[in-house]
Amino acid sequence: MKRSPIIRAWSDAIIADNFAGGGGASSGIELALGRSPDIAINHDPEAIAMHRANHPGTRHLLENVWAVDPVEACAGRPVALAWFSPDCKHHSKAKGGKPREQKIRGLAWVAVRWAAAVKPRVIALENVEEFKEWGPLKDGAPIASRKGQTFRAFVRKLERLGYDVEWRLLRACDFGAPTTRRRLFLVARSDGRRIVWPTPTHGPARPQPFRTAAECIDWSLLCPSIFDRERPLADKTLARIARGVRKFVLESARPFIMPNNENNVPKFVDEPLPTITTGNRNYLCVPYLVHRSNGERIGQAPRIYDIQRPLGTIVGQGEKHALVAAFLAKHYGERATGGWNGGSQVGPIDTVTVRDHHSLVAAHLVRYNGDRAGAERVADLEEPLRTLDTRNRFGLVAAFLARYHGKGEAESLQLPLGGLTTRDRYALITVTIDGEEYVIVDIGMRMLTPRELFRAQGFPDDYEIAPTWNGKPLTRTAQVRMCGNSVCPPIAAAVVRAQLEAA
Numbered sequence: 001m002k003r004s005p006i007i008r009a010w011s012d013a014i015i016a017d018n019f020a021g022g023g024g025a026s027s028g029i030e031l032a033l034g035r036s037p038d039i040a041i042n043h044d045p046e047a048i049a050m051h052r053a054n055h056p057g058t059r060h061l062l063e064n065v066w067a068v069d070p071v072e073a074c075a076g077r078p079v080a081l082a083w084f085s086p087d088c089k090h091h092s093k094a095k096g097g098k099p100r101e102q103k104i105r106g107l108a109w110v111a112v113r114w115a116a117a118v119k120p121r122v123i124a125l126e127n128v129e130e131f132k133e134w135g136p137l138k139d140g141a142p143i144a145s146r147k148g149q150t151f152r153a154f155v156r157k158l159e160r161l162g163y164d165v166e167w168r169l170l171r172a173c174d175f176g177a178p179t180t181r182r183r184l185f186l187v188a189r190s191d192g193r194r195i196v197w198p199t200p201t202h203g204p205a206r207p208q209p210f211r212t213a214a215e216c217i218d219w220s221l222l223c224p225s226i227f228d229r230e231r232p233l234a235d236k237t238l239a240r241i242a243r244g245v246r247k248f249v250l251e252s253a254r255p256f257i258m259p260n261n262e263n264n265v266p267k268f269v270d271e272p273l274p275t276i277t278t279g280n281r282n283y284l285c286v287p288y289l290v291h292r293s294n295g296e297r298i299g300q301a302p303r304i305y306d307i308q309r310p311l312g313t314i315v316g317q318g319e320k321h322a323l324v325a326a327f328l329a330k331h332y333g334e335r336a337t338g339g340w341n342g343g344s345q346v347g348p349i350d351t352v353t354v355r356d357h358h359s360l361v362a363a364h365l366v367r368y369n370g371d372r373a374g375a376e377r378v379a380d381l382e383e384p385l386r387t388l389d390t391r392n393r394f395g396l397v398a399a400f401l402a403r404y405h406g407k408g409e410a411e412s413l414q415l416p417l418g419g420l421t422t423r424d425r426y427a428l429i430t431v432t433i434d435g436e437e438y439v440i441v442d443i444g445m446r447m448l449t450p451r452e453l454f455r456a457q458g459f460p461d462d463y464e465i466a467p468t469w470n471g472k473p474l475t476r477t478a479q480v481r482m483c484g485n486s487v488c489p490p491i492a493a494a495v496v497r498a499q500l501e502a503a
Contacts, residue, residue, distance in 0.1 A: 013080035013121070014038050016073070017058075018065050018110060021483030022050040025083050025126065026058065026457065028492025032500070037083070041068055046478045047468055053467035065110045070117040079120040081496065084111045085487055108134075108154060115161045115188070120497050123158070123188040126487050129169050163188040166195045170495070172488040173310035174200035177458030180210035181313040181488055186496055195500035198494035213289060214309040216448075216455035217323060218387060223444030223460050227396050237322075238301040240290040241443060244324050244405030247304060248288040249440065292320045292447065311456040315484040321448045397440055449477035457483055458490040 010033070017026045030036045036055040043064045052060050061068055070079075085459050109133070111123055119428075134151040155165050167186040172179050175198065181327035187195045202208045226233060226241065233241075289311070291303035304324075305312060312319065312363050375437035448456075454465055465482070466473040474482075 001499045010080035011123075013078040014074045014118075015081045015083075016079060016114075016120075017041070017083045018114070019048045019085045019087070019107075020051050021085065021485050021487075022465075023054050023463075024448075024457065024486030024489055025085055025492045026055050026470065027489040028462070028487060028494075029081070029496055031081065031489060031493035032099055032496035037388070041065055041073075045476055047482060049081070049467045050465065050474065050482055052481035055465040063308060065107065066113075070114045074118050079114075080348070081122045081124065081499075082111070082114050082118075084108065084114075084123070084125040084490075086110070086125070112154065112157050112161070115158055115163060116188070119190055121189065121191040123186075124138075124492075124495055124499075125186040125188075127184050127186075129182060129184045130194075132167065140155065140326050158188050161190070164195060165191050166197075167412075168197055170491055171200075172458060173210050174203055174206075175488075175494040176202050176208070176211060176218055176490040177310070177488040178456070179311045179314060179456045179488065181457075183487075183491075185491075185494065189499070189502070193499075196498040196502050198498040199478045201494075210310050212308050213268055213305070213456060214287065214307045216311065217287070217307075218452060221446065221449070222324070223446045225363070225442050227400075227442070230236070236302065236399070237290065237292070239404055239473045240304055241324060241445065242401055243302045244288045244290055245305040245401060245440070248306070248324075249286045253377045269447075277399065277456065280449040282312055289325045290322045290445075292322045314457055314480075321453070322445055323448055324443075324445060397443060400443065450476055450483060453480060453483045458488040459483075459486075 015033070015035075015037040015039040016039040018041050020026055020037075020042045023040075026037050036058050038059060039047070039059045039061065040051050040055065041061045041063060042051065043062065045062060048062050051058070061073065064326050105479060108125065108127070111125055115123060120417050132151050133142070133147045134154070135146040135149040137263075161316065165188045167184055169182055170185050172181040172183075187197075189195055200206055202210050226238075258339060260451065287307045289305040289307055290304075304320075307323075314321075315388060450465055451461070454463060455461065461466075466477050468474075
């Protein structure tokens with residue numbers, strides 16, 4: 001294949017990734033150019049460990065970016081591309097009312113230093129959308145009347161150094177990553193060629209549909225019941241779970257068919273069902289996501305997310321996505337020892353516990369029977385559903401949904417519990433799909449794993465996320481931090497690849 005003039009010109013020039021982190025931007029650069037950056041700079045040893053594991057041919061500098069002399073680092077070679085992803089926390093609105101630090105906000109000035117010292121042909125910078133509002137601070141807070149003043153000065157400085165400068169807000173989901181993460185990208189060129197912006201490839205009326213959160217989930221991982229937790233879940237989390245059950249389970253028209261085999265690849269009910277054998281039984285699953293970390297604003301509905309949409313922005317400061325999957329089992333309407341005969345009223349229920357937790361949530365619709373000794377037993381998912389005992393876990397689910405109404409409006413436990421019905425006021429128990437009834441008898445939840453989060457960020461499954469550092473594998477907390485602070489590789493690739501098309 002004939003290479004473009006730009007690729008030929010870049011083949012013997014340096015590519016540098018400042019603020020390299022765990023390697024998101026570097027991976028995107030590699031996707032676009034077929035090679036990793038020559039230099040990666042970061043002050044965090046854990047980030048460098050992950051970057052080195054995935055980009056072993058790169059020269060790694062464990063330094064503060066200001067401690068690196070661009071001239072010395074490049075050793076006289078020309079620089080084709082310098083990528084910068086400076087710390088975004090002190091620009092982001094997610095910082096809330098906490099004080100900002102001017103020193104950290106000013107890290108972006110290192111791009112100007114590289115422009116003056118080694119004049120890269122292309123400079124690319126990624127940050128939160130509030131970066132364009134960069135301005136002076138007073139007592140740790142932005143001065144509203146001077147919003148954007150420092151950003152404009154930053155752009156003017158690059159222009160005086162001979163660069164054409166443009167910036168745009170881009171969403172990762174528009175370029176093939178299963179996350180809605182939106183970031184500001186700034187491109188500056190000094191080689192006389194025009195700046196080119198990538199054309200979105202995914203979404204409605206585009207060549208490919210959005211990738212979804214559903215495809216990032218490892219469906220083989222179990223979801224522990226929210227009723228068996230040692231530590232109670234917060235009311236806000238319970239409200240989110242209840243609202244999700246109402247919206248995505250009771251009102252869902254498109255559940256998954258989950259094969260109970262080693263593949264664990266879900267299909268929609270309106271797609272062809274996999275071949276059914278004696279060793280491969282299928283069950284229905286209605287998954288969704290709930291918000292795990294910070295609470296809602298006053299008047300804001302409990303936050304829940306459709307798993308058939310791209311995942312929300314992943315943050316490095318902690319895990320916030322919990323998977324909720326409602327598993328449905330067929331209800332045959334047989335009378336159980338607990339007295340439920342498919343009619344409207346449910347009999348007495350066990351003690352109501354209000355324990356909740358942030359994590360992946362799964363509403364399991366499986367059989368719970370009392371054996372002859374009266375003990376609870378959960379049916380194997382491979383067994384057919386025959387009877388339901390409303391006095392066991394089934395009753396806990398009913399009470400939980402009644403208390404929260406599926407809307408997040410908690411009832412006081414000091415008041416009599418409202419009448420529980422399967423169809424009217426609470427619509428608690430049965431789910432009708434294509435005229436068939438299914439029953440919810442348990443709810444489980446778990447957090448998304450680091451691997452699932454990296455998938456959502458657009459990293460491949462063979463990306464090493466737990467390299468050895470200091471004699472031990474990188475911790476889960478460090479992995480999540482690297483993921484949340486990373487650049488989505490697909491969008492970095494799109495931005496870099498677009499510059500190769502410049503005339």
